[in-house]
Amino acid sequence: MAFAVPVWLAVQQELSxxxxxxxxxxxxxxxxxxxxxxQLFHLTRPxxxxxxxxxxxxxxxxxxxxxxxxxxxxxxxxxxxxxxGVFTPVVLQKAGVNQSVSITSTTSTVSGVIAGxxxxxxxxxxxxxARNRTAGKVEQFCGIxxxxxxxxxxxxxxxxSPYERDSFKSFINALGYxxxxxxxxxxxEGNILSVEKCCVGSTFEQDLWDLSFKGREVEEELHGPFWFxxxxxxxxxxxILTPVxxxxxxxxxxxxxxxxxxxxxxxxxxxxxxxxxxxxxLGFAEEGSLNKKSxxxxxxxxxxxxAKKFSVPPLPEDVNFEPLYPGKPHSTAAEINPEALQAxxxxxxxxxxxxxxxxxxxxxxxxxxxxxxxxxxxxDM
Numbered sequence: 150m151a152f153a154v155p156v157w158l159a160v161q162q163e164l165s166x167x168x169x170x171x172x173x174x175x176x177x178x179x180x181x182x183x184x185x186x187x188q189l190f191h192l193t194r195p196x197x198x199x200x201x202x203x204x205x206x207x208x209x210x211x212x213x214x215x216x217x218x219x220x221x222x223x224x225x226x227x228x229x230x231x232x233x234g235v236f237t238p239v240v241l242q243k244a245g246v247n248q249s250v251s252i253t254s255t256t257s258t259v260s261g262v263i264a265g266x267x268x269x270x271x272x273x274x275x276x277x278x279a280r281n282r283t284a285g286k287v288e289q290f291c292g293i294x295x296x297x298x299x300x301x302x303x304x305x306x307x308x309x310s311p312y313e314r315d316s317f318k319s320f321i322n323a324l325g326y327x328x329x330x331x332x333x334x335x336x337x338e339g340n341i342l343s344v345e346k347c348c349v350g351s352t353f354e355q356d357l358w359d360l361s362f363k364g365r366e367v368e369e370e371l372h373g374p375f376w377f378x379x380x381x382x383x384x385x386x387x388x389i390l391t392p393v394x395x396x397x398x399x400x401x402x403x404x405x406x407x408x409x410x411x412x413x414x415x416x417x418x419x420x421x422x423x424x425x426x427x428x429x430x431l432g433f434a435e436e437g438s439l440n441k442k443s444x445x446x447x448x449x450x451x452x453x454x455x456a457k458k459f460s461v462p463p464l465p466e467d468v469n470f471e472p473l474y475p476g477k478p479h480s481t482a483a484e485i486n487p488e489a490l491q492a493x494x495x496x497x498x499x500x501x502x503x504x505x506x507x508x509x510x511x512x513x514x515x516x517x518x519x520x521x522x523x524x525x526x527x528x529d530m
Contacts, residue, residue: 177221177222177225177243177244178194178197178198178221178225180243189229189232189237189239189240190225190228190229190232191231191232191424191425191461191464192228192232192424192452192456192459192461193459193461193462195459196455196456196459196461197224197228199455199459200224200228200263200452200455201220201221201224203266204220204224204259204262204263204266205220207262207265207266208220208223208262218244218245218246218255219245221244222244222245222246223244223255223258223259224259225240225243225244226240226241226244226246226252226255226256226259227255227256227259227260227263227448228452230256230427231425231426231427231445231448231449231452232424232425232426232427233426233427234426234427234429234430236252257441257444259448260441260444260445260448261444263444263447263448263451263452264443264444264445264447264448264451266451267344267447267450267451270451270454270455271341271342271343271344271447271450271451271454272342273334273342273343273363273372274297274342274372275372277373280297280372280373280375283297283298283336283337284296284297284375286336286337286338287336287337287410290337290409290410290413291337291406291407291409291410292406292500292501293376293378293390293403293406293407293410293496293500294496294500295374295375295376295496296375296376296377296378296390296410297334297336297342297372297375297376297377298334298335298336298337298342298377298378299334299335299336299377299378299379299410299411299413299414300332300333300334300358300377300378300379300383300389301332301333301354301379301380301411301414301418302330302331302332302333302352302354302357302382303330303331303332303333303418303446304322304324304328304329304330304350305328305329305330305331305347305428305429305431305442305446306326306327306328306429306430306431307320307327307328307329307350307430307431307432307433307434307442308327308430308432308433308434309327309433309434310433310434316434318351319349319350319351320349320350320351320434321350321351322350322351326350327350327434328350329347329348329349329350329431329434329439329442329443329446330347330348330349330350330352330357331344331345331346331347331348331443331446332344332345332357332358332361332363332364333345333414333417333418333450334363334377335413335414335417337410337413338413338457339413339416339417339420339457340454340457341417341450341453341454343363344446344447344450345357345361345362345363346439346440346443347439347442347443347446348439349439353382354379354380354382354383355382355383355384358379358383358389367388368386368387368388370388374387375388376388376389376390377389377390378390378407378410378411379391380392380411381394384485384486385485385486385489385490385493386486386489387486387488387489387492389489390407390493390496391407391493392404392407392408393493393497399497399498399501399502400497400501402501403496403497403500403501406501417453419466420453420463420464421449421450421453423463423464423465423466424449424452424453424456424461424463424464425449425452425453427445427449428445428446428449431445431446
């Protein structure tokens with residue numbers, strides 16, 4: 150679940166209270182059938198209605214020097230842009246957005262409001278019970294215990310002018326294209342648990358973790374003795390669990406389990422980028438524009454979690470879709486924490502060792518014996 154039940158109920162109650170105070174006018178969404186709505190916004194009608202109501206509450210606190218269109222018009226324009234990366238004429242016409250209003254400014258305003266909703270709809274497991282439930286689902290999924298989620302950088306392409314040499318170089322990532330990067334954490338079901346502000350594309354993964362709010366909280370053990378699955382661009386720590394570089398048989402099994410849960414992040418980011426195609430190209434890199442791009446990334450992350458809550462069907466997977474970013478390790482290898490190395494070794498021995506697997510198999514065979522066979526076996530001993 151993307152956010153806790155009490156939080157969800159509180160939001161529902163708040164929406165209900167405001168709808169009683171301010172009866173809504175007939176929605177222009179009614180002019181579209183369900184199929185057209187999904188084509189225009191990549192979301193279902195109930196999901197869109199919930200998003201509009203949630204934004205309507207937040208928009209009451211937004212101040213602007215210029216008169217703004219209706220909340221419904223602004224949300225329609227923004228959701229249409231998120232879905233396609235461009236503005237569809239039929240939506241602009243239906244929303245009644247004219248040339249006197251900056252479409253880009255409208256989308257930027259909505260993005261800021263939705264990004265501000267991340268404190269409600271991007272929920273990290275904060276209680277002991279919530280953490281244990283999250284870790285239990287991960288263990289059931291891949292066999293690795295005490296894991297809260299997967300941490301990875303998410304790169305989003307941008308255009309950067311080669312004439313601005315200093316800033317241009319800083320946006321080039323290890324794959325050779327210009328991007329901004331944000332640190333994501335997701336659980337085993339693809340719910341986004343954390344999104345950090347975006348940085349220039351050349352930022353190292355480990356630096357993202359070290360400088361992030363969530364990274365500092367985790368390493369200071371504010372969230373308990375849990376692991377997070379990280380790729381090769383991260384350093385093995387007491388809380389970041391990386392694959393073994395030269396594995397033996399037991400470690401191969403661990404690496405397979407590690408790859409299985411790590412792949413959830415690839416699927417999550419792929420699903421989000423397919424639903425919100427604006428993330429495939431975030432425009433030009435301009436001075437002071439990182440916050441605006443961060444708002445769009447956070448807004449789409451909020452909408453991703455809401456879409457999962459409403460069981461919105463995913464878009465078809467593109468076979469040519471870009472894989473998860475492979476990682477950019479530092480040129481000088483970091484010194485491995487011996488305590489972390491020992492902790493990973495013990496985890497593998499307890500859960501993935503060949504001897505443990507054989508013993509589990511033997512115990513399983515014994516459990517399959519009938520009572521008569523079991524008694525016979527005991528007599529033979």
